[in-house]
Amino acid sequence: MEDLTQRQIDILKAIILEYSEGGDAVGSEILEKKYKLGVSPATIRNEMVELSKKGYLKKAHFSSGRAPSAKGFRFYISHLMKEKDLSTVDEVSYKNSVWDDRNEKHKLLSQATRVLAERSGLLSLSVTDDGDVYYAGVSNLLNTQEFLDLDLSRSFFSLLDEAPYWERILTHFLKVQEDIIYMLGEEDFKDPMFEPCASVFGEFECSNLKGIIGVVGPKRMHYDSLTPQIRYFSSLIEQLMKDQVI
Helix, strand or coil: CCCCCHHHHHHHHHHHHHHHHHCCCECHHHHHHHCCCCCCHHHHHHHHHHHHHCCCEEECCCCCCEEECHHHHHHHHHHHCCCCCCCHHHHHHHHHHHHCCCCCHHHHHHHHHHHHHHHHCCEEEEEECCCCEEEECHHHHCCCCHHHCHHHHHHHHHHCCCHHHHHHHHHHHCCCCCCEEEEEHHHHHCCHHHCCEEEEEEEEEECCEEEEEEEEEECCCCHHHHHHHHHHHHHHHHHHHHHCCC
């Protein structure tokens, strides 16, 4: 699978799972004790060095451990992640939460953004090709350790009111033939300040409107549960817009 051995894949997966839970750089000792990889800490360290050379891991500041890079997360999402099923109860809950606002575009997207922020515990963002930007859940990000960095928070939150920035992202995403789009760190945000950040967006489209809705948060977010939520919710919004005159 790509340029990785099975042992390296197993180690990378374990690092991503551990990092996603705590947000701290991961060392070989905890991997050996917790994930039953069948090799010694010394072997794990050697493989972590190789994964770093290949760009899947990066060395964290002030730590001997490693953290997954954007490339590592993208590999996990594409090849290793098993999406969690969205229950019928959750689907009904999402639908009921926006049903009363379905006949007016602004109300629908504003409510949908609020609901997604509440359900995900992250910042939710929706952008349309007519220049509207909706967001909710700023306080959710402030509860994550990554956004306790004041420089990061200040830089990111200043972007929320810069509609042209999100319009450029929307334009780029509309060219991608995928139902779910991931932005991972500096690689996609095009700014080293946003290396700890990530987003998951789904597209929606009706006769006179195109847009995206999704979440923004730390790069260690739980993509396996967020992806099916955003896929369903973006499809629901698209269907409601097509069914009604908005």
